[in-house]
Amino acid sequence: MKKREPISHIMTKGVVTVNENDNLRDVVEKLKKHAIRHIPVVCGKDVIGIISRTDINRLTFGALFEGQEGADEAILDMLNIAQVMTSKPKTISSDTIIRDSAEIFVKEEFHALPVVDNGELKGIITTTDVLKYFLEQYD
Template identity: 80%
Template sequence: MKKREPVSHIMTKSVITVNQMDDLKEVVAKLKSNAIRHIPVVNGNEVIGIISRSDINRLTFGALFEGQEGADEAILDMLSIAQIMTSKPKTVSPETSIRDLVEIFAKEEFHALPVVDKGILKGIVTTTDVMHYFLEQ
């Protein structure tokens, strides 16, 4: 393993994003159709939040009870992305070392971090990306 390998080597560069004004149903659709667990919320190229599948699952009953799809729809209609997202998420730069990233993931309860350079979203890096990196070593 290279000591100072940067996050840019393992991050996902083509990031699926949502806008704060989008519908929560759109977030759910993007999570499902892209088989992802985290979506940065952007205003232009600026990251203003992040929303995860876990955030959505906490709100909905579908995974717990059969026949509750209507309740899930109602909840998603009542709430906005701004109400659910983690605002001002911690970010890392493309030059952050993978070692430093692992320390952040180990100390804090993050599973994904937006990668930002000069205020512009460049990618997203997840704990899964780190595991794949270590498996390749």
């Protein structure tokens, strides 16, 4: 097993983001279109939050992602991203060791961490990325 491998080897580099001024419908559209579960919220180059499919599901009782017709989407117009996102999310740098990121996920119970180097968003790493990496070690 490669014990000192950095997360830069497994993180997603082409990160889908939303701006703090976008609306929640934009978030839902991007989550569906890109088949992702977490989106960093940016203001310029700064990561100011993260919003997840779970955050949206809490508002809509999961109806938006389960294809239920007639889901009450009015809530998406009543709230803004800042009211729903996790503000000031924990971030990690691209040279963080994969094992260390796994420890953060276990300890903090996060499922995604924006990867930020020198104040700039470089990627995102998720629990799925880490699990896939560990599974590959058994091949």
